Amino acid sequence: MKPQASAPFVVPEETFRRMIEATPDPVSLNDLESGIYIEVNQAWCRFTGLARDQAIGRTAAGLGLWADRHELRAFVRAMRNAETLRNFDARFRVADGKVRLGSVSGTTFDLNGRRAVITWTRDVTEPKQVEQMRRELIRMLTHDIKNPLGVIMGFANLLRDEVRAPSPGAEMIDSIESAAHQAMALALNFLEADRIESGALELHRAPASVNEIVDHTVRHQSARARQQKVELRTRLDAGLPSIALDQPLIDRVLANLLNNAIKFSPSPGPVDIVTKQRNDCLVIEIWDRGPGIADEEVTEIFRRYGRRIGARTDSTGLGLFIVKTIVEAHGGTVEVRARPEGGSVFAVSLPLERNI
Numbered sequence: 203m204k205p206q207a208s209a210p211f212v213v214p215e216e217t218f219r220r221m222i223e224a225t226p227d228p229v230s231l232n233d234l235e236s237g238i239y240i241e242v243n244q245a246w247c248r249f250t251g252l253a254r255d256q257a258i259g260r261t262a263a264g265l266g267l268w269a270d271r272h273e274l275r276a277f278v279r280a281m282r283n284a285e286t287l288r289n290f291d292a293r294f295r296v297a298d299g300k301v302r303l304g305s306v307s308g309t310t311f312d313l314n315g316r317r318a319v320i321t322w323t324r325d326v327t328e329p330k331q332v333e334q335m336r337r338e339l340i341r342m343l344t345h346d347i348k349n350p351l352g353v354i355m356g357f358a359n360l361l362r363d364e365v366r367a368p369s370p371g372a373e374m375i376d377s378i379e380s381a382a383h384q385a386m387a388l389a390l391n392f393l394e395a396d397r398i399e400s401g402a403l404e405l406h407r408a409p410a411s412v413n414e415i416v417d418h419t420v421r422h423q424s425a426r427a428r429q430q431k432v433e434l435r436t437r438l439d440a441g442l443p444s445i446a447l448d449q450p451l452i453d454r455v456l457a458n459l460l461n462n463a464i465k466f467s468p469s470p471g472p473v474d475i476v477t478k479q480r481n482d483c484l485v486i487e488i489w490d491r492g493p494g495i496a497d498e499e500v501t502e503i504f505r506r507y508g509r510r511i512g513a514r515t516d517s518t519g520l521g522l523f524i525v526k527t528i529v530e531a532h533g534g535t536v537e538v539r540a541r542p543e544g545g546s547v548f549a550v551s552l553p554l555e556r557n558i
Contacts, residue, residue: 227325228248229246230242234319240313303327305323351389355383398527407446408446410445412452416486417438420436420475426461435475455536456475495540500538532553533552536550537551
């Protein structure tokens with residue numbers, strides 16, 4: 203005996219209208235082929251500034267509702283090729299002439315023998331505006347703070363030439379230079395995080411020596427290391443080839459790793475920076491003598507705003523997120539492993555495919 207086919211599930215029109223009216227977000231029902239509006243809810247009317255009677259029987263293109271027709275065509279093409287689409291960003295020109303931002307999700311289904319699409323539009327105008335203001339503020343503050351910090355670091359270097367070490371004066375200069383570098387690193391990390399989040403991170407590769415980048419980073423971190431009574435020791439492979447890198451970004455990677463190593467290492471104590479070639483990669487390792495990182499925390503610390511359990515409150519949680527993103531943008535990897543005698547080793551591997 204053949205099983206009987208189940209009857210199609212039909213939602214009465216009045217029930218359907220009550221369902222979409224109960225939804226707080228703008229909802230519309232359209233014929234997928236013609237684009238004609240079949241039904242809209244009151245939230246849609248409030249969002250667009252249009253009455254229901256103005257929409258029913260017309261199309262979004264005819265109403266001029268989508269501010270960019272290319273976005274409308276892209277949305278329709280996507281819905282014709284997939285049953286469901288989520289979080290499609292679009293701009294809508296509403297009745298008062300203003301442009302509002304919406305995140306549109308849609309689902310297609312059969313409606314009396316024809317394909318229809320029901321869409322939900324989440325009004326993200328204010329969140330997007332707030333986010334844009336936040337990013338502009340970060341860029342402005344980063345730009346404005348770099349100049350005075352550069353002056354402070356420049357005068358600290360001039361004063362160092364006049365003061366003999368060790369002496370109280372030399373220690374004061376170390377404190378000034380260390381604080382300026384910390385503030386600069388904080389500003390640059392916020393800027394890099396903003397570029398990453400907005401998709402604006404670009405690599406500008408040029409032939410570079412990894413050893414020279416390490417030397418540059420160690421010089422910049424030396425005042426802070428002295429202040430923390432941490433000895434920076436380098437073991438650099440002189441035979442390493444040049445490689446095509448974005449030097450300022452790799453410098454940021456090493457600065458963040460070295461900053462963490464100094465922060466978490468016991469005082470007094472050493473931090474080792476090692477370079478070598480392993481198979482088809484150049485490897486930079488930072489060895490510290492800190493408390494180490496538990497296996498279950500390794501994934502967390504590389505996430506945005508990720509922190510170790512019991513991390514210090516002066517950590518933004520951005521440093522290792524930036525490290526991982528920049529290294530992976532270069533086609534490389536960053537790993538961390540525990541040292542048998544205590545502490546951690548952070549290893550950055552950069553491929554030699556772009557060897558110069």
